[in-house]
Structure formats: C-alpha cells, structure tokens
Amino acid sequence: xxxxxxxxxxxxxxxxxxxxxxxxxxxxxxxxxxxxxxxxxxxxxxxxxxxxxxxxxxxxxxxxxxxxxxxxxxxxxxxxxxxxxxxxxxxxxxxxxxxxxxxxxxxxxxxxxxxxxxxxxxxxxxxxxxxxxxxxxxxxxxxxxxxxxxxxxxxxxxxxxxxxxxxxxxxxxxxxxxxxxxxxxxxxxxxxxxxxxxxxxxxxxxxxxxxxxxxxxxxxxxxxxxxxxxxxxxxxxxxxxxxxxxxxxxxxxxxxxxxxxxxxxxxxxxxxxxxxxxxxxxxxxxxxxxxxxxxxxxxxxxxxxxxxxxxxxxxxxxxxxxxxxxxxxxxxxxxxxxxxxxxxxxxxxxxxxxxxxxxxxxxxxxxxxxxxxxxxxxxxxxxxxxxxxxxxxxxxxxxxxxxxxxxxxxxxxxxxxxxxxxxxxxxxxxxxxxxxxxxxxxxxxxxxxxxxxxxxxxxxxxxxxxxxxxxxxxxxxxxx
Numbered sequence: 395x396x397x398x399x400x401x402x403x404x405x406x407x408x409x410x411x412x413x414x415x416x417x418x419x420x421x422x423x424x425x426x427x428x429x430x431x432x433x434x435x436x437x438x439x440x441x442x443x444x445x446x447x448x449x450x451x452x453x454x455x456x457x458x459x460x461x462x463x464x465x466x467x468x469x470x471x472x473x474x475x476x477x478x479x480x481x482x483x484x485x486x487x488x489x490x491x492x493x494x495x496x497x498x499x500x501x502x503x504x505x506x507x508x509x510x511x512x513x514x515x516x517x518x519x520x521x522x523x524x525x526x527x528x529x530x531x532x533x534x535x536x537x538x539x540x541x542x543x544x545x546x547x548x549x550x551x552x553x554x555x556x557x558x559x560x561x562x563x564x565x566x567x568x569x570x571x572x573x574x575x576x577x578x579x580x581x582x583x584x585x586x587x588x589x590x591x592x593x594x595x596x597x598x599x600x601x602x603x604x605x606x607x608x609x610x611x612x613x614x615x616x617x618x619x620x621x622x623x624x625x626x627x628x629x630x631x632x633x634x635x636x637x638x639x640x641x642x643x644x645x646x647x648x649x650x651x652x653x654x655x656x657x658x659x660x661x662x663x664x665x666x667x668x669x670x671x672x673x674x675x676x677x678x679x680x681x682x683x684x685x686x687x688x689x690x691x692x693x694x695x696x697x698x699x700x701x702x703x704x705x706x707x708x709x710x711x712x713x714x715x716x717x718x719x720x721x722x723x724x725x726x727x728x729x730x731x732x733x734x735x736x737x738x739x740x741x742x743x744x745x746x747x748x749x750x751x752x753x754x755x756x757x758x759x760x761x762x763x764x765x766x767x768x769x770x771x772x773x774x775x776x777x778x779x780x781x782x783x784x785x786x787x788x789x790x791x792x793x794x795x796x797x798x799x800x801x802x803x804x805x806x807x808x809x810x811x812x813x814x815x816x817x818x819x820x821x822x823x824x825x826x827x828x829x830x831x832x833x834x835x836x837x838x839x840x841x842x843x844x845x846x847x848x849x850x851x852x853x854x855x856x857x858x859x860x861x862x863x864x865x866x867x868x869x870x871x872x873x874x
C-alpha cells in the first residue's frame with residue numbers, strides 16, 4: 395500500500411532492506427569463517443580418488459618378458475631386441491588379468507604401454523615400433539585398448555605407465571640421444587616430437603585415465619626433452635600426473651619395499667620430486683627420507699605411494715622371468731606390507747607380471763586372491779565405528795569387548811588437520827593408553843596386544859583447525 399501517495403510499496407521496501415542487510419551479515423560471517431579456516435593443502439579429486447582406491451596393480455609387460463631369459467636392466471636399456479615378433483602370446487586374455495585384480499580387491503590397474511625396449515603396446519601412427527609391426531593379430535592388436543575395455547568391464551580405474559627415459563630401439567639413454575653434433579641434435583628433436591605425438595595418441599584416443607605415470611620422470615623442454623605436461627593438461631585435466639620436474643601429484647615412497655615409515659604425511663615442500671639422481675639434494679639425502687615421511691608443513695598436497703613387485707621375496711622381478719614363482723611374497727609379508735603402506739597413509743602398488751602365454755600366472759593370481767581375502771577378513775566387520783568433528787571422539791560398546799586393531803581416517807577433502815593425538819581404551823581399571831601419534835591422513839591402522847574395553851576415545855591435542863574424523867573403528871582380528 396502506498397500510504398504517502400508517492401509510489402512506494404513499504405512492505406516490499408522493508409523486506410528488500412532486510413534481505414540486503416541479512417546478505418551482508420552472512421557475507422561478513424563467511425569472510426570471518428574463511429579467515430579462520432586452516433591453511434592446509436587440499437587434495438584434488440584425482441588425488442582423493444587415488445588414496446581412496448588404496449590398492450593398485452602395475453601390470454608390467456615389455457618385449458624382453460617374452461625371450462625366455464633373465465632380465466638384466468642395464469643391458470635392456472642399451473640393447474635393442476633382436477626380433478620384436480617374440481611377442482606372440484598364444485593364450486592372451488586381458489579379461490583374465492583384470493578380473494584377477496578385481497577379485498583380489500584392487501581398485502586401480504596401471505599398464506606399462508612402453509618400457510626400456512622402446513616398443514609401444516598400442517596402435518601408433520607416431521612410431522613404427524608398436525603393435526602395427528607385429529605378426530601377432532596381423533598387426534591389428536592393441537594391448538592398451540584391450541586393457542582400457544577390460545577395466546571398464548570390471549569396474550577398475552585405468553592408468554597408463556609410459557617410458558620415455560630409456561629407449562633401446564632409438565638409442566635414447568636417460569632422456570638423451572648420445573652425442574653433441576648436428577646428427578645427435580636432429581635425432582633428439584625427432585625423438586621429442588615422436589614422444590609428443592605418442593602421448594597425444596594415448597591421451598586423446600582412449601578416453602579418461604585415472605593416473606598417468608612417466609617412468610623415471612619425464613624431462614620437459616627446459617631439460618631438452620618433449621613437452622608432455624602441456625599435452626597431458628590439454629587432454630587429461632582430471633587425471634593424476636606422476637611425474638616430471640615440473641609437476642607431481644603424488645610422490646614415490648622412497649623405496650621399492652611396498653612400505654613407508656610412520657608418520658608419512660600427505661604434504662610435501664616441493665611441487666615435484668625428481669626421480670632418483672635427478673631429485674633435489676634435500677629430497678635425495680638420507681636415503682630419500684623426505685619422500686618417505688613427507689612434511690607436515692609442506693605447501694603441496696602430494697601423498698606418497700608404496701610400490702613393490704609381487705615377486706620380490708629374495709628377488710625383484712617387476713617383469714615375468716622363467717622359473718621365478720618361488721619369489722612371490724608370502725601372504726603374511728603382503729599383509730604386513732598393507733599395514734605399513736595403506737595403514738600409514740599411502741596407497742600400495744604391487745607389480746604383477748603377465749606371462750609370455752598372455753595370462754597372469756596362476757600362482758600369482760592365487761596369492762593375490764589370498765591377500766585380498768585376508769584384508770577383507772580383517773577389516774570388513776568392525777566391532778564398532780563412529781565419526782565426527784572436534785578434539786574428542788568416543789566409541790562406546792554395549793559391553794566389554796576384546797580389541798587389537800584400530801582404524802582412523804581423516805576427511806582429507808578438508809586437508810590433513812590433525813598434528814598430535816592419543817588413543818585410550820576404557821578398561822575395568824579406567825582409561826588406559828593405547829597409542830600416541832601425529833599423522834592420521836587418509837588412513838592409520840594401529841595393531842596392539844589384545845585389550846578388553848568398554849570404550850575407546852580419540853583425543854586430538856594439536857591440530858590446524860577443527861579435526862574431521864571420517865572413520866574411527868575398532869576390530870578384533872584372530873590369527874588364521
């Protein structure tokens with residue numbers, strides 16, 4: 395109603411004024427809250443997906459796995475394969491590979507589309523040294539295509555591992571063509587261009603990848619190498635990139651033992667890591683200790699991964715070699731590896747070698763399934779579980795229960811906030827200490843002697859902002 399006769403609707407005026415004032419108040423409050431939010435690195439969706447997967451398999455194939463000889467890395471890097479048609483798997487079944495991984499509980503599979511021989515296991519227009527050259531399947535086979543299709547069929551996240559650092563066929567060693575004359579310069583330009591075209595094929599023709607892994611890194615133009623990063627960012631913007639001197643979305647865990655020490659923080663002080671001898675001095679010193687532990691004050695979210703070959707019990711076979719089944723890790727060793735990788739805030743990558751017949755060897759498949767079943771047995775049925783925010787979270791039981799394992803998970807989508815904490819169990823004698831720690835991150839698993847309790851509690855004594863606990867679970871695991 396216009397009570398003054400000058401065209402003003404007072405109800406609308408007051409309502410609009412109130413809304414403007416309320417909006418300003420909310421904006422001020424949001425700004426205050428934003429200022430109070432902790433300054434901690436936040437993982438990308440691809441990094442979250444990676445850590446949530448926890449178990450990944452690296453399917454290692456190259457031409458030398460088909461020659462019936464023992465693999466010698468230094469020779470493979472400098473010696474061209476005599477006959478690439480040794481690749482002739484008579485019982486090839488990609489579905490068998492991927493189904494075996496799915497049945498064992500793996501969530502990610504990564505295929506070595508190329509390694510040190512320089513041969514590419516896809517249909518390439520950029521290099522003649524690829525599947526097109528083979529008599530096998532009349533030159534029409536595409537291992538990478540089959541891999542991607544099987545991953546989609548069995549619900550496995552697909553990753554691709556690309557070797558550009560060594561190429562025995564093209565005479566490239568440690569990224570470089572030997573020599574300093576015009577011939578070497580022209581060969582280097584040709585090689586760089588070829589690699590750029592190859593990665594364009596891989597990134598643009600096969601759909602989305604969960605992770606792209608460059609073996610031993612990938613030198614960019616600043617180091618005289620191909621510009622793979624810009625091609626990756628154009629075609630695979632939602633993928634995990636690992637790694638070169640310009641960028642790394644995760645880091646090597648400092649050994650190939652499948653383990654990291656505790657604590658292993660998901661943050662790191664540098665935007666990339668280098669690889670081996672190319673690592674910064676601060677990263678390489680003390681046997682790569684910084685890669686193993688990370689840095690709670692690091693400005694970059696870059697979680698560690700723990701990698702090991704499945705056939706690593708007294709050997710170190712990433713690729714298939716004859717008469718080596720005795721090297722398969724025992725079940726107990728693999729379980730311990732899980733506690734010291736996934737249970738220490740990293741993902742576990744196991745190298746799994748397809749055989750020259752085109753199948754994952756039965757002993758390897760059997761051990762993987764045993765491993766997956768044992769992890770499921772230990773962690774599928776918690777005695778109790780809870781979650782919540784704040785500095786104290788309690789998990790209570792209806793009656794006294796015997797426990798010997800605890801699982802803690804932060805909501806790392808909000809960053810790693812917990813810095814110090816302790817866990818206590820309420821026994822018939824009162825609250826007793828169980829564990830004192832620092833890093834929780836994606837997951838911390840703690841084993842201890844059996845304790846009879848009616849409750850357990852988490853007490854966070856130091857944090858950056860409010861702690862957000864996604865999962866606090868108690869278990870009792872009896873030995874097999």
